[in-house]
Amino acid sequence: MSRSDRKLTTTSYAILGLLAVRPWSTYELATQMRRNLHYFWPRAESNLYAEPKRLVEGGLAEASSQPVGKRRRTVYSITPGGRQVLERWLSRPAAASRLESEALVKVMFANHGSKDDLLDTLRRFGEEAETRREELRAIFHEYLRGEDPFPERVHINVLAYRLLWEHTQTEAAWAAWATGEVEGWPNTDAPQKREELVAVLEALSQPARPAP
Amino acid sequence: MSRSDRKLTTTSYAILGLLAVRPWSTYELATQMRRNLHYFWPRAESNLYAEPKRLVEGGLAEASSQPVGKRRRTVYSITPGGRQVLERWLSRPAAASRLESEALVKVMFANHGSKDDLLDTLRRFGEEAETRREELRAIFHEYLRGEDPFPERVHINVLAYRLLWEHTQTEAAWAAWATGEVEGWPNTDAPQKREELVAVLEALSQPARPAP
DNA sequence: GGACACATGTAACGGGTTACATGATTTC
DNA sequence: GAAATCATGTAACCCGTTACATGTGTCC
DSSP states (O other): OOSOOOOOOHHHHHHHHHHHHOOEEHHHHHHHHHHTGGGTSOOOTTHHHHHHHHHHHTTSEEEEEEEETTEEEEEEEEOHHHHHHHHHHHTSOOOOOEEEOHHHHHHHTGGGSOHHHHHHHHHHHHHHHHHHHHHHHHHHHHHHTTOOSOGGGHHHHHHHHHHHHHHHHHHHHHHHHHHHHHHTSSSSSSOSOHHHHHHHHHHHHSOOOOOO | OOSOOOOOOHHHHHHHHHHHHOOEEHHHHHHHHHHTGGGTSOOOTTHHHHHHHHHHHTTSEEEEEEEETTEEEEEEEEOHHHHHHHHHHHTSOOOOOEEEOHHHHHHHTGGGSOHHHHHHHHHHHHHHHHHHHHHHHHHHHHHHTTOOSOGGGHHHHHHHHHHHHHHHHHHHHHHHHHHHHHHTOSSSSSOSOHHHHHHHHHHHHSOOOOOO
């Protein structure tokens, strides 16, 4: 086999999926990722210059080089083989989702630092969530004004955006709550009122009461 | 300098943080990670055999080897220098949180696959969230029964667990909603009722109405 | 015509993963 | 005493990162 049989990564498929929508230059791919994939499949942009090459190696995409001044811009497009591979991938089970939060790691060991450190960590965490919400809100407004670039994809995008939105909502609300809690602590050391704390967990795991 | 000046990763600090609680063998570290860190700093367990060695190299931890039959078990403990480094780390801003979800990538390109593929992806996503909730619920019950191993950490753990819980709640609820939506579609192709779809986004970004 | 953002990459390193291996302990 | 599971690692590969480099349009 002359085709490279290297196993494709999720990043490979993500790009293949974008190419299935239409051909893109690498820079356009990067821009597009910032709008969507970045929120649930974050990768450094420099990656996007390496990955399509592997797709071409495997015969899943084709590259065409166009001159732009002295430089060349590479535009990639999907091949029929690429479409097949993408389709087969969609039918296989996805890997488990994972959350990575250095902020939560810091929270977890906050008793070894100062109360202000912890409050700072929470504040930043909350601000990040708010920033994301602004970004998403801006995108939503595009849809409301009918200015979204791929109206034929609106049904799918709405699914994804809803999860992202509720995610940021959860995070922002948590940050606010946690800040309030910590402000009530004299320091980050041992807890005062175990009963109240455990009651929080109890309340959480109870099924929600129906509204009166 | 004979000390390795390699920059520590978040994983390094996570382990350093655990060692600040008490000394652990590598296996115990792995077990402990499964209970906590794993939910917001997921790493392969084999990693946990390499990382403490780097801490020892940097003088932040000490290893003591104890015989267990023919083999040796290595127990690690933090040094005063390690505590200092941990404390300084806590005062620095945390990297942004990131969500990685192959399932959402598949959702994003679901129009290139079948409706059943999409429903499968959503079902698995929901099941995973439910599994996590069960795990968390089991941990909460330990707290309610007063059987949590580190009661002096309850205040911090409650903060973290609450976010994790609400996270899984968001995910489970979304999966249920999305499944309902998709079931109403004839296929994964272009959308029928753009207005209804866009209305979802509009409703989301409105501030919540106060309860009557 | 200088500054500055946009566009387009390459090089090198290393943390993290997967795969493998094998000793101890419990179960039945 | 076989099987399964718990415990304890090692080895090798590679995706992803950070850092660097330089061309191109545009604003003023």
